[in-house]
Amino acid sequence: MGRTPCCDSKALKKGPWTPDEDKLLVDYVQSNGSGNWRLLPKLAGLNRCGKSCRLRWTNYLRPDIKRGPFTPEEHKSILQLHAIVGNKWSMIAAQLPGRTDNEIKNYWNTNVKKQLRQGQAAGMGEQAALASLGGGATSCPAARHMAQWETARLEAEARLSLLSSTTSATTASVAASSSSSSTVAAGADHGAEAPPDIYLRLWNSEVGDSFRKSALSAAREAAAHGSDEGVVPVSAASSFPPPAGDDSSAASNVTAAAAVDEYQLFLDLAAEELDLFHGRHGGFPLFPAADMLGETSLYTAFD
DNA sequence: AAGCCTAGCAACCGCAGTCGG
DNA sequence: ACCGACTGCGGTTGCTAGGCT
Known part of the structure; x- marks a missing residue:
């Protein structure tokens, strides 16, 4: 079934994450959890789509990531x-x-x-x-x-x-x-x-x-x-x-x-x-x- | 030193599955 | 039963650093 695109409606930022963005995301997830990725960017003050935030967290910012x-x-x-x-x-x-x-x-x-x-x-x-x-x-x-x-x-x-x-x-x-x-x-x-x-x-x-x-x-x-x-x-x-x-x-x-x-x-x-x-x-x-x-x-x- | 090439990797895209109204 | 919202996943893209000529 069809889905509405999550990212292309507004002028949401794409591309590499800055340290400031990382900090905002980490701070928010650590204090509030990652319940709703769609709402998270707005609540965390990020100009990113939820999908991007989820990806950044799961692939890079998660504390148990092994480098x-x-x-x-x-x-x-x-x-x-x-x-x-x-x-x-x-x-x-x-x-x-x-x-x-x-x-x-x-x-x-x-x-x-x-x-x-x-x-x-x-x-x-x-x-x-x-x-x-x-x-x-x-x-x-x-x-x-x-x-x-x-x-x-x-x-x-x-x-x-x-x-x-x-x-x-x-x-x-x-x-x-x-x-x-x-x-x-x-x-x-x-x-x-x-x-x-x-x-x-x-x-x-x-x-x-x-x-x-x-x-x-x-x-x-x-x-x-x-x-x-x-x-x-x-x-x-x-x-x-x-x-x-x-x-x-x-x-x-x-x-x-x-x-x-x-x-x-x-x-x-x-x-x-x-x-x-x-x-x-x-x-x-x-x-x-x-x-x-x-x-x-x-x-x-x-x- | 400069330009080119390539490997590595972060991030994006779009599809599929699931859930709840 | 249907439909939209949401998440998860795999494929792909594009940027960047390092090596090579």
Whole structure:
């Protein structure tokens, strides 16, 4: 449905923020909170649109923002998470405390893509590089690692587009939106005849396990610090997978302890269902190299 | 020293989802 | 059920600093 533009009606300022503007915004948010971004500029005395204020706060002024270069651990996490969820920057950011989706997106679009290009240029064409699962033909380990993950994701996407033309829209959408817990569970219910998906395999792999563990620990951390904190470092309880109802405002009303319990329940349920799902269609050769090596762990095959 | 090029990043834009009247 | 307001998110743009010629 149509929306009225939020910024172009009046002569609102655009472009880089000045220190004075930053101070006004920080002072206002710290003393009044960020309840209504549309009203905030007027109340704070800023000649900016609310959207701009929200962006400035969430991407730059928030007190828990972590500055500086990405650590190797963060880099690895980004690669793994991107392989699982794709360009869901907010979801990836939720797993990296102090990092914003914008920062991760920029990091990916500059550093990581550059590494990928360099890896490809090191002796193989784009398709060949991406298709060399386990081949290890690139000279740059990081690029090779990333190309493997990217290949897995692209394979899944390609297969899904094939699936979508031959199966019902419901089944296809289930796999395509694998980042949603409800749809993953639905996949077990409705997609019993569909081939297993890479995302489901990833979910059952060490990567998925690591992902689940970090999300759960984040939820516990949130519980320890109280669920009403303005900024939850890792918003696992409201992002991936969502607890009962994908509504952050509603989620904030649920007690943190209950959120942890719900989350654990989801993880157990998902593990059961996906294991069953996987078992029905085991042997689908997504990773021939790993299979042929007799490697039980998808992730170790990549390393 | 000056001009050009490029990478990095902050900020903008527009779409989609959700909520409440 | 409909519609407008609002927020969140991902893609894109454009500015700037630093390196190179």
